[in-house]
Amino acid sequence: MSVIGIDFVSVTEAVDTSLPAGELVFQMIGAVAQFERSLISERVKSGLANARAKGKSLGRPALRKLTRREAAELRRQRRRHHVPFRELAEKFGVSVWMAHRLCVAHG
Numbered sequence: 001m002s003v004i005g006i007d008f009v010s011v012t013e014a015v016d017t018s019l020p021a022g023e024l025v026f027q028m029i030g031a032v033a034q035f036e037r038s039l040i041s042e043r044v045k046s047g048l049a050n051a052r053a054k055g056k057s058l059g060r061p062a063l064r065k066l067t068r069r070e071a072a073e074l075r076r077q078r079r080r081h082h083v084p085f086r087e088l089a090e091k092f093g094v095s096v097w098m099a100h101r102l103c104v105a106h107g
Helices: 020-053 068-081 085-092 096-105
Strands: none
Touching: 068 085, 068 096, 085 096
């Protein structure tokens, strides 16, 4: 930032990058933050690898798949009774997006 003539001053942390000591503290805080971020990333990757090794499924749980009859009933309720997608999704155990997609795909 000092290259373009801007300095950082923090009253609560007593950091002023216009001074050499303040620039050093600012750089050290940045280095510690980057180190902490790297440690967190390592722990997350390790945890995911452990979970995979133990056969645990990762990610969002799959929603149920509708039978053709259920999908047709969902579309019928939307078309005839104008039931909101959110209500249809809850009733049939699918996402709002899936309820919408089922209706749009079949007119």
